[in-house]
Amino acid sequence: MNARIPDVEYRERIAKAAKMIAEKGLDALVVNSTESDYANVRYFSGLYTIWERTGVLISASGKAVMLVGPEGLAYTQDVSRIKEIYSLREYRESADPAYPELKTYSFKDAFGAVGLSDPKLKIGIASHLDTNMAIYLGLQQNFPEAELVVADDILIELRRRKSPNELACLKEVYRTCEIAIQYCLENIKPGMSECAIVGLAQKAILENGAEYEGMPHYIFSDRSSRHALSRPSPDRIVNKNSFLQLNISARVDGYSGAIGIPISLGKFTPRQKEMVQFGWDMHVWAKNQVKPGALSGRIAKDYYNLFTEKGHEENFLYGPLHGLGMIEVEAPWVEQTSTYLLETGFCYQIDTFAIDDSFGLRWEEGLHITEGGYEIFNKPLDGALVELGF
Numbered sequence: 001m002n003a004r005i006p007d008v009e010y011r012e013r014i015a016k017a018a019k020m021i022a023e024k025g026l027d028a029l030v031v032n033s034t035e036s037d038y039a040n041v042r043y044f045s046g047l048y049t050i051w052e053r054t055g056v057l058i059s060a061s062g063k064a065v066m067l068v069g070p071e072g073l074a075y076t077q078d079v080s081r082i083k084e085i086y087s088l089r090e091y092r093e094s095a096d097p098a099y100p101e102l103k104t105y106s107f108k109d110a111f112g113a114v115g116l117s118d119p120k121l122k123i124g125i126a127s128h129l130d131t132n133m134a135i136y137l138g139l140q141q142n143f144p145e146a147e148l149v150v151a152d153d154i155l156i157e158l159r160r161r162k163s164p165n166e167l168a169c170l171k172e173v174y175r176t177c178e179i180a181i182q183y184c185l186e187n188i189k190p191g192m193s194e195c196a197i198v199g200l201a202q203k204a205i206l207e208n209g210a211e212y213e214g215m216p217h218y219i220f221s222d223r224s225s226r227h228a229l230s231r232p233s234p235d236r237i238v239n240k241n242s243f244l245q246l247n248i249s250a251r252v253d254g255y256s257g258a259i260g261i262p263i264s265l266g267k268f269t270p271r272q273k274e275m276v277q278f279g280w281d282m283h284v285w286a287k288n289q290v291k292p293g294a295l296s297g298r299i300a301k302d303y304y305n306l307f308t309e310k311g312h313e314e315n316f317l318y319g320p321l322h323g324l325g326m327i328e329v330e331a332p333w334v335e336q337t338s339t340y341l342l343e344t345g346f347c348y349q350i351d352t353f354a355i356d357d358s359f360g361l362r363w364e365e366g367l368h369i370t371e372g373g374y375e376i377f378n379k380p381l382d383g384a385l386v387e388l389g390f
Contacts, residue, residue: 003172004253005046005165010081013044013158018062020154021124028116029124029151030067030139031056032131039326040127040155042254045080048211053091053132056082063114067091070099086110090138107142119143124151156331160323161345167368169255170324170347173214174366174378176250177259180204184248190240190265190390194219194232197246205250214256214328218247218362225262226360228317228353240390241266243359249328256328257349259378260364263386273385275356278312280383283352283363286320290348290367290374296338304336317355321348324366344369 021029033041038049044056045066052069054076065084068076069091076085086105111117121143125131128150139148162170183204188197197219205213216231221238224230225245238244247260262276285306289299303320307313321334324347332340334348345368352363366377 003165003168005169007081009163009165010044010046014058014064014082015062016158017044017058017154018060020157021058021151022060024124024151024154025122026124026149026151027060027118027121028111028114029058029126029154030131030135031058031126031155032135033127034130037127037130037327039159039254039330040130043155043159043326045082046254047076047080048254050075052093053130053135055091055135057110057114059114059116061115065110065113067110069093070102070104084113086113088138090134092134107138111143119145121146123148124154125149126152126155128152152331159325159330160332161343162325162347162368166255166325167347169252170257170366170368171377172209172252173250173255173257174259176205176208176210176252177248177257178378179208180248180250181246181259181261184246185263185386185388188238188244188265188388190238190242192238193234194221194224194236194238195234197238197244198232201248205248210250210252212251214249214251214258217249218245218258218260220245220360223358226355226358228355228360238265243268243272245360245362247362247364254326256326257324257366257377258328258364259366259381260351260362261381261386262361262363263388265388265390267387267389268385271356272359275315275354275359276361276385277383278310278315279352279354279361279363282306282320282354283350283365283381284383286350286352287365287367287374287376290321290342290350290369292342292344292369292371292373294342296332296334296340296342297336300334300336300338312354315354315356317353319352320350322351323347324349342369344371 031040032055033049041054055067058064219232242265249258307316323330347368367374
């Protein structure tokens, strides 16, 4: 597998961010990540956050340094594309150790390293949802006269249009997911737990070049397939009649995606077959709306209206598209309040979810927008009913 983001692209990202920081009248941007949402820091540094919090500080002049907790320093030194690194207590783990033996730096030290010492700075923060109280208070205490503002829009704008290297990573993600889906279909047996099926998926993605799952595999059976967000359970056992939401994800050099199909270990019931076909029809409809210049909110409104017109209003939860890239769900969403136009280079997951009284289903594929419409990252699904016949 050769899909990788080269060092030069990381430098280009920092330079583009610095230009936007200056244009917005900011002096600096503090970018923060957690292990569960590592993307913003990894976008600039290549570092996959673990355990502690991590950050990147970028000045309007284009200088950048890493901000990490004490335990992650050695790891960061080995992995980060940004080589100037500051260990701050504000980025420590949630057990809240004091580290009395260690010398750490302050935000003033880090800001000084990028040439900023004025107490009246205007500092952007992204992602504000991944910025905890310790980090926010640390900035306030070090710069009590500074203005702190939410600046998530900078990262959204930078990440929404994918480069050729990013597209190559995503194509590799979906190739790996295809292998894992097929491996699961060939090896699922009645009597297995949801977690045992996860083991099949993990084996396949890791043996075929993925660094890890892109999200917890959505392998949910019977009633748990209704879960839009959930985790597989070792206590839920599939049987020869089980309905299964089989949604396999993978991650390649920080880029994530998933393929999702509904399956039956036996035969679909008439209601299951009806809903699976309805979900597929909506999935195809949503894909057919994707093209440069399409209004995001209009797609979402028409999608919801189709659910209502076809008598499936109560089966609707969300949809039809969400952004795709370093996190399997990333901005921008396509929803009824969206006001932007789709553009070439944007990437989306066609995420078709329908929830019923005793089961739920997903059809999922990933794509990027081209001048002529779109290109699916995976081999396009055909909507065929997958019944294993046990």
